[in-house]
Amino acid sequence: MATARQTERTAAAEAMRPHDHRDCIRRVLDEAERRASEDRVNFTPVRRHALEILLESHAAMPAYGLLKRLDEDGFGSQPPVAYRALDFLMEQGFVHKVERLNAFVACMYPHETHTPAFLICRNCRSVAETCVSPSPAAxxxxxxxxxxxxERSVVEAEGLCRACASEGGAPCS
Amino acid sequence: MATARQTERTAAAEAMRPHDHRDCIRRVLDEAERRASEDRVNFTPVRRHALEILLESHAAMPAYGLLKRLDEDGFGSQPPVAYRALDFLMEQGFVHKVERLNAFVACMYPHETHTPAFLICRNCRSVAETCVSPSPAAxxxxxxxxxxxxERSVVEAEGLCRACASEGGAPCS
DNA sequence: CTTGAGATGTTATAGTATAATGTCTCGTAG
DNA sequence: CTACGAGACATTATACTATAACATCTCAAG
Incomplete structure (x- = not known):
């Protein structure tokens, strides 16, 4: 479990640090693909594309932002298009809703059910997901x-990420 | 600290058990009153009444539910009436927002700043607040x-309260 | 007095989410 | 083969949540 613990320890730091994001996308998308076919669920084009869009950044995206993107890419312009895709992705555990923001992020740990914890930057809306243990003992x-x-729980911590803090609270580039 | 720990250990159980709710109301309202005058903040009638309404039950109340009540009691019918009162009450720490429900509950521990944790019944929307330690070490x-x-964090746990579980998921009386 | 901050009044609008109903597709039981 | 049923998608309408923007009022400090 040495590697797992290593990963867990640095996951949030990694997410908030500049990195080759294509790796995140490919890794998570592959895993989702695998899980979907394994579970015999219907990973349709609109659902896959919604996940791809959410994977493009570590910031939380509102449903109507996703809808706009889906519409531009020819998947329809009505709210249920986005909400249905999101419902599916959340059921599968591929996406989490960040309640604090009414917005959605791709899960970085789609391989296991878990209690997500989020570090939410109040300035740039970046969201770092970390795998904490299930609900604290207390x-x-x-x-x-x-x-x-x-049945399920979530931890949402709001604050200022390193990038925004060092810019004196100015928006991220 | 023996009494404090005792209280902490049984808070959620108490909140979810039938009890004389007038005691909750009086206790919290008195404390809020004291804190407000101590801090020289303006605890106006609409703000006080909003808190009283939220204190009437341990269920989370949506902003427009509160607004309806405030309107019935002569405090005005426009959304800002409710949202302004809620903003004030949240700033003072008298009320928390339950993000999962887009709804609001009176704080049961207005005497100290803390990281709230909620046990939210998905069936009857009752919300038991517990004082857990600030964010887990991990x-x-x-x-x-x-x-x-x-800067601030919250734990929201969703599930089924004892009453709803024993009724097979039927709504609370 | 006056002036400035906080509270409230009022109108309008932005943003989030779901209900309800109908159609289409496709695998499968008969 | 075909009728059926489930799941996915299309479409329209509407409900719910929250804030912007600006006017007015009040009252205490200077």
């Missing part, structure tokens, strides 16, 4: 005491 | 490695 204790069955 | 490590400065 929360699980609380839930058990309350007879509450946790 | 997330802080990630953030530090990424040069990301966390």
């Amino acid at each position: 929360l699980l204790r609380e839930a058990r005491a309350a007879g509450f069955a946790i | 997330l802080l490590r990630e953030a530090r490695a990424a040069g990301f400065a966390i």
Whole structure:
């Protein structure tokens, strides 16, 4: 597990650092492809293309931003086009919704179910996803005491990424 | 700190259990009142009444639900009425937004700044707030490695509360 | 007095999401 | 072969959430 831990430790740092983004895209897209065919789900062109669009950056994209892109690329202009694709991608775990932003990001860890945690830059909207352990022990204790069955949870942390901080809060290039 | 820990351990259980809710209301309202006068902020009638409305239950209330109530009680019918009151209450830490629901709940711990964690029933929308420790160590490590400065964070856990589970998922009475 | 900040009033609009219904396609059971 | 049913997609309409922009009021400090 040495490599896994290494990856986990530096995932957010990597996501926020300039890097060859085509690698992210290819890696995640391949994995999604594989999972989809394995699970016998219908990874149609509009769904695949929606994922590709979301993979283009680590920033969260609003549904209507995605819709605009899909429309430009000939997939239709009505809201359900985007929301249906997003619903599918979220069901498969390929995409997460960042509630704080009402926006969506491609999952960087599509290979495993997990509790996502996000570092959300309030300035440039970049979103670094990290794999943290499932809900903290304290929360699980609380839930058990309350007879509450946790089905899914998320951690959303808002702040300033390194790039925006060093620019004094100015927008990212 | 024995009492504090006791409280912390059972907070969610208490919130989700039937209880004399007037105690919650009075306790939190008194505390808010005290804090407001201490901080010299203007706890105006509409702001106070908005908090009272949110305190009436442990369920999350949408902004337009609050607005409807405020309107019925003579405080005006336009969206800014509700959103301004909510902005104030959130700034003071008297109210939290539950992003998952686009809805608002009165804070049960208005006496201290904290990282809220919510147990959100997907069925009846009841929200139990618990005081967990600030962001888990793993997330802080990630953030530090990424040069990301966390300013605020929240944990939102969705699931089924005891009441809804025992009713087979039927709505709460 | 006056003036400036905070609170509120009012109108308009932007942004997010889903309901409801119909059509199309394609695999498959009969 | 063909009728059926499920899933995907098309289309229209509408509901819900949130903020911009500007006018007015009030009251305490200078």
